[in-house]
Amino acid sequence: MTREFFSVKTVAEVNAGFRPARRTVVEACALGDALGRVTAQPIVCAHDLPGFARSAVDGFAVRASDTFGASSSVPAGLTVLGQVDMGSSPTSIVLAPGEAVAIPTGGALPDGADAIAMVEHTAPAVGGTVDVLQPVAPGESVVRADEDVRAGTEIVPSGQSLRPAQLGVLAAAGVTSVAVFARPRVSIFSTGDEVVVPETPRLEIGQVRDATASALAGMTHRGGGTPEIGEIIPDELAHMRVSLQAALEHSDLIVVSAGSSVGARDLTAEVVDSLGDPGIWCHGLAIKPGKPTLLAECGDVPILGLPGNPVSALVVFGLIGVPLIQQIGGNTRPTPAPRLPAVLTRDVPSAPGRLDVVQVRLGQSTSEACEAEPLFAKSSALSVLALADGQIQVPEDASGLYAGAEVMVELHG
Amino acid sequence: MTREFFSVKTVAEVNAGFRPARRTVVEACALGDALGRVTAQPIVCAHDLPGFARSAVDGFAVRASDTFGASSSVPAGLTVLGQVDMGSSPTSIVLAPGEAVAIPTGGALPDGADAIAMVEHTAPAVGGTVDVLQPVAPGESVVRADEDVRAGTEIVPSGQSLRPAQLGVLAAAGVTSVAVFARPRVSIFSTGDEVVVPETPRLEIGQVRDATASALAGMTHRGGGTPEIGEIIPDELAHMRVSLQAALEHSDLIVVSAGSSVGARDLTAEVVDSLGDPGIWCHGLAIKPGKPTLLAECGDVPILGLPGNPVSALVVFGLIGVPLIQQIGGNTRPTPAPRLPAVLTRDVPSAPGRLDVVQVRLGQSTSEACEAEPLFAKSSALSVLALADGQIQVPEDASGLYAGAEVMVELHG
Numbered sequence: 001m002t003r004e005f006f007s008v009k010t011v012a013e014v015n016a017g018f019r020p021a022r023r024t025v026v027e028a029c030a031l032g033d034a035l036g037r038v039t040a041q042p043i044v045c046a047h048d049l050p051g052f053a054r055s056a057v058d059g060f061a062v063r064a065s066d067t068f069g070a071s072s073s074v075p076a077g078l079t080v081l082g083q084v085d086m087g088s089s090p091t092s093i094v095l096a097p098g099e100a101v102a103i104p105t106g107g108a109l110p111d112g113a114d115a116i117a118m119v120e121h122t123a124p125a126v127g128g129t130v131d132v133l134q135p136v137a138p139g140e141s142v143v144r145a146d147e148d149v150r151a152g153t154e155i156v157p158s159g160q161s162l163r164p165a166q167l168g169v170l171a172a173a174g175v176t177s178v179a180v181f182a183r184p185r186v187s188i189f190s191t192g193d194e195v196v197v198p199e200t201p202r203l204e205i206g207q208v209r210d211a212t213a214s215a216l217a218g219m220t221h222r223g224g225g226t227p228e229i230g231e232i233i234p235d236e237l238a239h240m241r242v243s244l245q246a247a248l249e250h251s252d253l254i255v256v257s258a259g260s261s262v263g264a265r266d267l268t269a270e271v272v273d274s275l276g277d278p279g280i281w282c283h284g285l286a287i288k289p290g291k292p293t294l295l296a297e298c299g300d301v302p303i304l305g306l307p308g309n310p311v312s313a314l315v316v317f318g319l320i321g322v323p324l325i326q327q328i329g330g331n332t333r334p335t336p337a338p339r340l341p342a343v344l345t346r347d348v349p350s351a352p353g354r355l356d357v358v359q360v361r362l363g364q365s366t367s368e369a370c371e372a373e374p375l376f377a378k379s380s381a382l383s384v385l386a387l388a389d390g391q392i393q394v395p396e397d398a399s400g401l402y403a404g405a406e407v408m409v410e411l412h413g
Numbered sequence: 414m415t416r417e418f419f420s421v422k423t424v425a426e427v428n429a430g431f432r433p434a435r436r437t438v439v440e441a442c443a444l445g446d447a448l449g450r451v452t453a454q455p456i457v458c459a460h461d462l463p464g465f466a467r468s469a470v471d472g473f474a475v476r477a478s479d480t481f482g483a484s485s486s487v488p489a490g491l492t493v494l495g496q497v498d499m500g501s502s503p504t505s506i507v508l509a510p511g512e513a514v515a516i517p518t519g520g521a522l523p524d525g526a527d528a529i530a531m532v533e534h535t536a537p538a539v540g541g542t543v544d545v546l547q548p549v550a551p552g553e554s555v556v557r558a559d560e561d562v563r564a565g566t567e568i569v570p571s572g573q574s575l576r577p578a579q580l581g582v583l584a585a586a587g588v589t590s591v592a593v594f595a596r597p598r599v600s601i602f603s604t605g606d607e608v609v610v611p612e613t614p615r616l617e618i619g620q621v622r623d624a625t626a627s628a629l630a631g632m633t634h635r636g637g638g639t640p641e642i643g644e645i646i647p648d649e650l651a652h653m654r655v656s657l658q659a660a661l662e663h664s665d666l667i668v669v670s671a672g673s674s675v676g677a678r679d680l681t682a683e684v685v686d687s688l689g690d691p692g693i694w695c696h697g698l699a700i701k702p703g704k705p706t707l708l709a710e711c712g713d714v715p716i717l718g719l720p721g722n723p724v725s726a727l728v729v730f731g732l733i734g735v736p737l738i739q740q741i742g743g744n745t746r747p748t749p750a751p752r753l754p755a756v757l758t759r760d761v762p763s764a765p766g767r768l769d770v771v772q773v774r775l776g777q778s779t780s781e782a783c784e785a786e787p788l789f790a791k792s793s794a795l796s797v798l799a800l801a802d803g804q805i806q807v808p809e810d811a812s813g814l815y816a817g818a819e820v821m822v823e824l825h826g
Contacts, residue, residue, distance in 0.1 A: 031611060032627070032630070032642075035630075035631045035634055035635075047616075049621075049795060050621055051616050051618075052618045054619075084619075085619075086605060086607040086648065087606040087607030087608070087609075087617075087619045087620055088619050089617055089618035089619050090618075090619075091618070106605075106607055106621070107619070108619040148794055148796060149795055149796055149799075153796075155795075155796075155799045156799065162631075163631070163825050163826065164627075164628045164629070164630075164631025164632040164634075164635065164727070164825070165628050165631075165727055165801065165825055166798070166799060167627040167630070167631045168624035168625060168627050168628030168631075168723055168727070168795070168798055169795050169796075169798050169799040170611075170627070171611035171622055171623060171624045171626070171627035172611070172623075172624035172723075173622070174611060174612070174613060174616075175611075176611050176612050192499060193498065193499040193500040193501075194499040194500030194519055194520075195500070196500075198444060198583075198585070198587060198588075198589050199587075199589050200587065203464050203587075204500075204502055205464075205465045205502035205503075205504070205521050206465060206467075206498075206499070206500045206501050206502050206521040207500055208462075209584055209585050209586070210584060210585075211581035211582065211585035212581060213584070214445070214577075214580040214581050215577045215578050215580055215581030215584075216577070217445070217448075217577075218448045218575075218577025218578075218581075219577040221448055221577075222448075222577065229445075235499065308518075310581055310585075314577070314578055314581070335751075335824060336775075336824070338751025338752070338753075338824060338826065339751070339752065339753060339754075340749055340751075340752060341752075341754065362749075370749075381560070381561050382462060382561045382562055382568075382581070382582050382585050383561060383566075383568075383582075385578040385579070385581055385582050386562075386568045386569065386579060386582040388578065408754075411748060411749070412576050412578055413576065413748040413751065
């Protein structure tokens with residue numbers, strides 16, 4: 001009645017070894033829509049930034065040599081020609097020896113000037129002159145024309161999910177359209193004769209509403225993909241085959257969460273086996289929860305078969321599915337999983353030889369660490385999903401963790 | 414020429430003390446669009462889940478008393494009545510003493526049965542009977558009807574930004590429309606005669622493209638708000654007054670990043686001062702970079718005045734602006750900032766009495782910590798924005814950090 005798992009792999013072996021070649025197409029994206037989109041090529045700044053020498057302070061543009069030896073008792077008296085206006089080119093001004101120009105922070109350095117005397121180091125003097133009270137070196141308080149970014153510099157690498165600050169850099173460089181990978185289209189199927197859509201107002205005895213698909217859709221969004229929740233497939237081979245065959249046409253990744261019965265667990269493998277080369281890559285993951293995970297490729301579309309219970313499905317999807325979405329969507333620099341240090345409130349037993357993923361709820365926060373309460377429950381318990389703030393991992397070579405241990409909690413955020 | 418800052422506050426004082434009463438309206442949101450939306454009331458499960466007693470394993474539904482004393486040598490032989498189908502109510506089956514029914518994981522427990530014998534602890538026998546090889550206790554391997562969630566239990570609290578797993582729980586409970594706070598509308602203005610829109614193909618000497626607005630828009634998205642980038646306001650009081658006055662009508666938060674010149678820095682304060690009660694709450698933050706930060710309320714609309722340079726503006730917006738968006742949008746349970754432990758590669762000097770925020774770039778990752786390289790540059794340097802993976806904080810009471818120190822990096826993700 002139980003099927004032997006073949007080629008059981010660790011999570012690390014899967015992430016290193018299962019590397020589908022499929023990538024999404026490259027498309028243009030407006031800067032305003034580019035948050036979180038993945039760059040398809042390095043982005044280079046076409047010209048120097050700021051592009052002109054500018055003042056870093058409020059003060060007076062001067063010739064540094066005019067200020068050598070200046071002091072409070074013997075200031076350098078300079079004739080003030082006028083002022084530089086923000087955003088304007090001071091082309092009408094050329095500084096001769098003995099002259100100065102008032103300049104605001106960010107103002108363009110006029111011709112002839114090579115340094116700025118900070119306003120705090122000057123004093124107004126009689127007859128349109130200013131006294132400079134200490135010497136300034138050439139280049140002092142001047143931002144060079146290429147100091148922010150030199151022309152030709154890579155400002156964003158390829159394969160990067162764009163962050164807010166990077167949008168700012170692109171805007172500064174005048175890049176308002178970005179070549180990005182299309183979001184991977186992820187088809188999500190739940191299976192099982194007992195599973196009904198969330199909209200079902202009243203359940204019959206024996207029925208459960210589909211929790212997994214909605215959760216996987218949310219995780220897909222977060223991972224940079226576009227989820228498409230497909231129909232709920234009954235435990236029937238021909239039906240599943242038709243559904244998956246159709247999804248192969250328009251999916252970059254297919255995710256099937258199995259029903260909880262034994263027959264349902266085997267169905268996905270049988271169907272995938274029949275859909276073509278190269279077929280099943282591994283069936284069985286050295287992880288709890290999540291052992292009956294299946295990885296395959298049919299044509300060039302990867303297929304991920306998840307365990308039937310929602311907690312297991314989400315754990316495996318986070319460890320295997322989200323990295324797959326990133327890979328297919330060209331994201332070669334995924335942000336490390338957000339983590340928070342915490343102190344375990346209870347012992348966590350674990351069997352060596354497999355990765356244990358334990359859901360935790362965060363308690364009172366101190367400045368650097370908070371408490372992590374392990375949530376033990378039958379793995380089907382939806383309440384675990386509702387309460388968990390994150391999860392911890394007990395590695396393959398460990399045999400559990402003790403209360404009081406410092407752990408890193410991966411946040412579900 | 415320089416204006417005195419009045420009522421300088423720490424970031425902690427601002428976050429604790431500046432608490433605008435404004436909240437967005439409550440609206441209905443479909444479950445499929447609810448990722449990251451903030452619940453406006455606690456969500457309660459209307460009925461028990463799973464709602465019927467079900468089997469946690471593959472096996473045989475039995476009367477526990479029939480198995481007492483069973484062993485491999487003296488098994489309990491039970492007559493198999495048939496099988497429970499997934500998703501179906503076994504109403505036609507009532508177990509009498511000495512009877513058993515085959516049942517899959519998740520199948521509904523038939524009347525008369527009170528426990529499940531795991532298939533591994535049974536052996537098929539002759540003539541439609543099964544041998545149970547060890548005793549089972551009442552309730553064994555049975556998930557009670559209210560075991561996942563009891564009717565009336567809160568499954569998601571109020572003020573919670575919905576996570577993928579919570580979408581799953583709501584789906585399981587049949588909640589397909591959720592009352593959420595509307596996303597706060599955040600009007601973003603950049604100011605300065607020198608600032609031009611990112612679409613400007615060629616800059617004149619003295620001009621810079623607006624980097625800040627695009628970056629703030631991205632941070633607003635991430636914080637749960639809807640950004641609206643307004644016009645670039647020249648350094649002219651009447652103009653700014655008209656623009657902000659108009660924005661008050663349709664904004665839940667107004668953000669103004671000042672120009673970099675002294676006149677521009679003062680302008681926002683003057684305009685906000687003229688827009689009405691209660692007006693300016695503080696002008697000056699004990700932080701580097703970001704000192705000239707302004708907080709105000711005009712009517713019931715909070716206004717945040719940011720420093721002119723992009724790095725400073727982003728640092729302050731992350732520490733003050735994003736929490737404001739969450740507050741206005743009803744998010745009372747923001748996810749702790751994602752952090753990653755790292756080891757500093759260089760000394761970071763800091764002046765006591767102010768919070769120093771230092772941008773860092775992450776280096777090689779080991780299993781638990783990676784290297785954090787502080788990015789020092791003139792704070793206007795766009796390259797810092799491009800390179801920084803995150804930031805570290807040097808608290809008010811510290812006078813710097815040494816190379817080799819363990820730090821927590823807040824990721825920009």
